[in-house]
Structure formats: structure tokens, C-alpha cells
Amino acid sequence: MNLLIIEDDKVLSESIKETTNDLFQVEQAFDGEEGLYLAEQNIFDVIILDIMMPHMNGYEVLEELRKKNITTPVIILTAKDGIDDKIKGFKVGADDYLVKPFHREELLLRLQAMVRRSVGSFKENILSFKDLHLHLKNKTASIGEEVIKLNGKQFDLLEYLINNKNTILTKEQIFDRIWGFESDTSTTVVEVYASNLRKNLKKYDYDQYIKTFRGLGYMLSDGEGNV
Amino acid sequence: MNLLIIEDDKVLSESIKETTNDLFQVEQAFDGEEGLYLAEQNIFDVIILDIMMPHMNGYEVLEELRKKNITTPVIILTAKDGIDDKIKGFKVGADDYLVKPFHREELLLRLQAMVRRSVGSFKENILSFKDLHLHLKNKTASIGEEVIKLNGKQFDLLEYLINNKNTILTKEQIFDRIWGFESDTSTTVVEVYASNLRKNLKKYDYDQYIKTFRGLGYMLSDGEGNV
DNA sequence: TTTGCCCAACCTTAACAAAACCTTAAAAAA
DNA sequence: TTTTTTAAGGTTTTGTTAAGGTTGGGCAAA
Numbered sequence: 001m002n003l004l005i006i007e008d009d010k011v012l013s014e015s016i017k018e019t020t021n022d023l024f025q026v027e028q029a030f031d032g033e034e035g036l037y038l039a040e041q042n043i044f045d046v047i048i049l050d051i052m053m054p055h056m057n058g059y060e061v062l063e064e065l066r067k068k069n070i071t072t073p074v075i076i077l078t079a080k081d082g083i084d085d086k087i088k089g090f091k092v093g094a095d096d097y098l099v100k101p102f103h104r105e106e107l108l109l110r111l112q113a114m115v116r117r118s119v120g121s122f123k124e125n126i127l128s129f130k131d132l133h134l135h136l137k138n139k140t141a142s143i144g145e146e147v148i149k150l151n152g153k154q155f156d157l158l159e160y161l162i163n164n165k166n167t168i169l170t171k172e173q174i175f176d177r178i179w180g181f182e183s184d185t186s187t188t189v190v191e192v193y194a195s196n197l198r199k200n201l202k203k204y205d206y207d208q209y210i211k212t213f214r215g216l217g218y219m220l221s222d223g224e225g226n227v
Numbered sequence: 228m229n230l231l232i233i234e235d236d237k238v239l240s241e242s243i244k245e246t247t248n249d250l251f252q253v254e255q256a257f258d259g260e261e262g263l264y265l266a267e268q269n270i271f272d273v274i275i276l277d278i279m280m281p282h283m284n285g286y287e288v289l290e291e292l293r294k295k296n297i298t299t300p301v302i303i304l305t306a307k308d309g310i311d312d313k314i315k316g317f318k319v320g321a322d323d324y325l326v327k328p329f330h331r332e333e334l335l336l337r338l339q340a341m342v343r344r345s346v347g348s349f350k351e352n353i354l355s356f357k358d359l360h361l362h363l364k365n366k367t368a369s370i371g372e373e374v375i376k377l378n379g380k381q382f383d384l385l386e387y388l389i390n391n392k393n394t395i396l397t398k399e400q401i402f403d404r405i406w407g408f409e410s411d412t413s414t415t416v417v418e419v420y421a422s423n424l425r426k427n428l429k430k431y432d433y434d435q436y437i438k439t440f441r442g443l444g445y446m447l448s449d450g451e452g453n454v
Numbered sequence: 455t456t457t458g459c460c461c462a463a464c465c466t467t468a469a470c471a472a473a474a475c476c477t478t479a480a481a482a483a484a
Numbered sequence: 485t486t487t488t489t490t491a492a493g494g495t496t497t498t499g500t501t502a503a504g505g506t507t508g509g510g511c512a513a514a
Binding site for chain 2: 499500501
Binding site: 109110 | 313318321323333337339344345365366378
């Protein structure tokens with residue numbers, strides 16, 4: 001689970017990071033532009049967004065993001081508690097709105113509620129695609145009764161694909177998400193991992209669902225015959 | 228959009244109904260049992276749930292609901308503003324938590340945000356021309372049930388045409404848009420792609436809508452026989 | 455006004471070129 | 485050891501070009 005904190009107050013940002021560290025892989029941005037840039041990579045599961053920031057404020061960031069079809073859940077975190085501010089926040093596409101000061105627990109709860117829904121399934125820690133199940137807790141995968149052996153990054157890749165089924169993910173997105181921004185390996189590793197993953201799923205005929213889109217990327221599709 | 232209000236205070240329930248009536252088809256339940264019974268029908272898009280009710284309180288209703296795998300989004304509405312109450316609410320499966328007294332607008336905004344997410348994802352990113360639909364998210368096209376296989380630039384061309392239906396686009400415009408300004412291929416490729424696209428649409432008789440205008444360019448036209 | 459011819463613009467096809475991707479295996483790192 | 489990365493060669497798809505066929509408007513002669 002990846003969380004992006006866009007907040008110019010470094011003390012607060014750090015404190016949020018601390019409280020969320022157990023549940024999330026946290027990235028921080030300290031102004032609007034940086035936040036927008038990171039969020040555009042579309043590799044986060046949820047974003048915490050401050051409103052009052054220099055240069056580019058939170059509303060602008062969010063508006064721009066939605067315009068670019070990035071639908072990552074966003075929770076606005078701000079001292080502005082007027083109803084007009086809230087209206088504006090929701091209008092530009094926020095999913096939740098929390099007023100400072102707040103309880104750390106409440107933030108955590110709201111984050112979890114959000115992620116739980118976007119990742120689907122209330123049965124915690126199990127992610128499914130047809131009869132294929134990922135047990136996130138111990139990083140094992142199974143189809144029916146049979147356990148499939150997937151190594152670390154193969155598992156991550158499959159998880160990412162399932163979480164975004166029926167949407168094309170570019171190699172860059174996949175790479176950024178799994179290998180991290182400043183990894184210095186080339187994005188062709190993605191091809192290798194796609195290939196290995198397919199090989200492992202072939203036995204169960206699940207490789208067919210991993211479609212490649214030339215010049216675009218990969219997609220996990222639950223449609224059968226269609227492209 | 229169907230909304231269920233589970234609230235024993237009839238005055239408040241009625242007032243909520245009034246504010247939400249424009250956007251939702253509203254049902255009301257005035258105690259926990261009734262609320263649970265209705266919610267179990269699983270026909271609602273979102274539920275507003277009060278906590279303090281006689282016999283069966285809101286926590287119990289929600290817990291029971293989730294146990295039965297009803298995942299309808301639930302927003303808890305209560306006078307209890309202690310953090311422990313919130314924790315309990317989210318723990319049993321709430322998606323949002325709003326403390327009384329509240330602004331009607333805020334309730335409405337939160338309801339919308341919730342619905343937008345659970346329903347919205349389906350409608351998004353579909354571009355249509357008559358019965359032909361482009362799914363921008365996964366770059367597939369379909370007419371009715373049938374999926375049409377279009378490769379990258381053919382899809383782009385069709386998308387561009389649909390976005391500008393009933394206006395003539397010159398070959399230069401098309402070329403600049405799809406191939407990019409400083410591409411060094413000649414604009415005659417546009418003709419080839421128009422041809423290929425027509426061939427792919429011929430099967431469904433949709434090739435007729437792509438009209439050629441000598442010396443001007445191409446146009447996708449609604450009208451049947453006429454120019 | 456009509457007819458017939460010419461030419462430019464456009465269509466279509468097929469062959470070739472070039473990306474993009476797949477797979478494997480070996481080297482490197484953990 | 486197991487996992488990750490790099491490299492290389494093979495495969496497939498897509499992009500591009502060129503050539504020949506088709507269409508339709510302009511224009512002159514009837």
C-alpha cells in the first residue's frame with residue numbers, strides 16, 4: 001500500500017508519516033508542484049492533500065489530477081473548516097475531508113476505510129481475480145487448492161495488475177510502482193517479469209488474461225475472447 | 228440512485244429525506260431491525276445509519292450487514308463525537324462518519340463522493356458515436372456486444388474523429404495530432420489509416436460515416452445519406 | 455446544357471522496414 | 485541458494501512507402 005503525503009509543513013508531514021508508517025509505504029511531497037508530479041505517476045493507493053501551500057494550492061493539484069484521469073482516492077487535510085471550503089474540496093474531486101486538528105487515529109481509520117473500498121473485498125488481506133487468490137499477508141498465491149509459487153516482485157506485479165484490472169498500465173507505471181522512482185535498472189525488466197509471471201500462470205491457463213498493448217503497456221483483463 | 232436512511236428520530240429522518248430527495252430515491256427505516264431487513268435486500272447505493280436507536284443499535288446493524296457480505300457504502304451519522312466511537316464505527320465497517328449537528332450540504336457532498344466512487348468507475352472514459360463505443364481506459368472499441376480490434380493509431384484516429392464529429396479535419400491536422408509535428412513521414416499515411424479504419428468498420432456498416440472531402444480532409448458524420 | 459476527356463486527389467494493397475516485445479540464459483546480487 | 489538484472493537473439497506486430505487502381509471535378513467542344 002503506497003501513500004503520498006502532500007503537505008508543506010514538514011513537522012506535520014513527518015508526524016503523519018510516523019503514524020501511517022506501519023500500514024503504508026510513504027512518500028512525501030512538500031509543495032503542490034512536486035505533489036502533482038508524484039501523484040501523476042499513478043502508483044499510489046491513497047493521497048493526503050493539504051490545501052494551503054505556496055505556489056500551487058491543494059485545490060489546484062486535485063483539479064489537475066482529476067483532469068488527467070488520475071482517480072486515486074484523496075483525503076483533504078486542512079485547517080479550513082468552513083462549509084464553503086468543504087464544498088470546494090469535494091467539488092474538485094476529494095473523497096474525504098478532515099479538519100485540523102485531528103486525532104491521528106481518525107486519519108488512520110479514514111485512510112483504511114478508503115483503501116479497503118478501492119482495493120475491494122472486505123475479506124481482509126485477500127485479493128482475488130476469478131479463482132486466483134493472493135494472500136497479501138504472507139505473499140502467497142493460490143488457484144483453487146493449489147498454491148502457486150511466485151517470488152517477491154512477481155507477486156507485486158500480479159497484485160498491481162489485479163488492483164487495476166481492465167486498465168492499461170504502462171511499463172513506466174509498473175516500474176515506478178514496483179521498483180521505485182530512483183531505481184537505476186531499465187524498464188525492460190518489466191518485460192522479463194511479465195514473461196515469468198505468464199509462465200507461472202500458464203499451467204492454470206491464467207496467462208491468457210495478461211494482455212499486452214503494444215506501445216502502451218499491459219492489462220489484466222477479465223473479458224475472455226475479446227482483445 | 229437509491230438511499231436508505233436508518234434513523235429513529237422521525238423529524239431528522241424527514242429532514243434528511245428532504246435534502247437528499249433531489250439526488251436519490253429515498254427509503255426510510257425507523258429502527259435497527261427494519262433498517263437491517265431493508266439493507267439486506269442489497270438494492271441500495273448508499274446507507275445513512277444512526278447509532279443510538281432502541282433495541283438494535285447502528286453498530287450491530289452494520290456488523291450484521293458486513294457479516295452477510297453486504298458491502299453497500301455506509302455513512303454513520305451520530306451525536307457521538309468521541310474518538311472511541313469513531314474507531315468503533317470504522318472497525319465494524321463504516322465508510323464515513325459524520326457528527327451531529329452537521330451542515331446538510333456536507334452530508335450531501337459526502338454521499339455524492341461515495342456514490343461517485345462506487346458507481347462512477349464504470350461510466351468513465353467511454354466515448355461513443357451511435358452504437359460504437361471506445362473504452363479509453365483500455366483502448367478497446369466495441370459495437371453492441373462485439374469487440375473490434377483496432378491497433379494503436381487506428382484507435383487514435385477514430386478517437387480524434389469522434390471527438391470532432393461533424394467537422395472536417397484536414398490531413399495535416401490529423402497528421403499533426405496523431406503522428407506529431409516533427410514526424411518525418413508524409414501525410415499520405417493518413418490515407419492509409421483512413422482506409423484501414425474503414426475496412427475494420429465495414430463489417431458493421433460504420434465505414435459509411437467516414438466521409439472524404441476532396442481537397443479538404445475527412446469528417447465523421449452523424450447524418451446518413453446527406454453530406 | 456450536355457458529353458467526353460484529362461488530371462489531380464484519393465483509395466487500396468502488398469511488400470518491406472523498424473519498432474516493440476518475448477524468451478532464455480547467464481551474470482550479478484542478496 | 486534464490487532472486488534480480490542484464491544481454492542477446494528471435495518473433496510478432498505495426499508503421500511506412502510505393503505502385504497501380506479508382507473517383508470525381510473542371511473544362512472544352514459539340
